[in-house]
Amino acid sequence: MIGIPEIFFYIFCALIFGSSLLVVFSYNLLRSAFALFFVLFGIAGFYVLLGGDFLAVIQIMVYAGGINILLIFGTMMTGSISQPETSNPSFQGILTLIGGGGLLLILLIILNHTTWPSQSLIDHGPTTKQIGQLLLRNYILPFEVISFLLVAAMVGAIVLINKGERS
């Protein structure tokens, strides 16, 4: 018996799989960056199916809406953007192949040897309130440390850009 969540699971699977193939095999770096949007969007769909509504919206807002824009901007600043047809060579040498293959192997071994806590999907309802309560009561210090982390990232970016402009 296939319910509606299962149908959506397979739709998102196809979306993620198809667009990640595009990310990897497209010779145009800009197209790869755009295709990554659909991968991140599909992952947001998975979060919805797993009951993480807040996480899903954050995934779309921060990753699909923010980080992906940053990546697209980043590709426009690379030197090879003037040849868009060949800016993203799919095969990048033997060492990369070994590294990627090794990572795949490690992930497969972990997948096989871990007993995942599997339980049927419980409807938790909206989770934003619980997250807010946890942030303000149990995890105050991490919450404030996040802002320091963000400031450190921002200052680092400014220092690097100013240094790059001077040279």
Add this chain to the structure above:
Amino acid sequence: MLENFAYVFTFLIVGIGFVALNLFVSSLIRPNNPNEQKETVYDCGELPVGPGFTQFNMRFYLVAFVFVIFDVEIAFMYPVTVIFKDMVNSGWGILAFVEIALFIIILLVGFIYAWSQGGLEWAKSIKSQFEKTQDT
């Protein structure tokens, strides 16, 4: 909860369908006789100069980066705003306010630093080049 996301899905389908339908209908009824001049890149009526695929200024990256930083800040502030009323009613309002104020002030320091370093000024390099030519 999945039922709530049915609304989101409906919006998504209607949004994509609206664009697709409009493009399809307009492709049916519009005249199609392109010529060389029509196919040039429209650049505010000016003739385009040079290739379109050029390396962009690093300054764009900083603005995009500051956007992502504040995007993440909003993401963390949103759950706090949802429970703020409950916190006020249960007597924890001041604590919640101080926490979120501290969070914003720390990020504001970073923003002021970006501003003071001229990270948000567009014409900075052009201005310094202009001053250089004035000196010589």
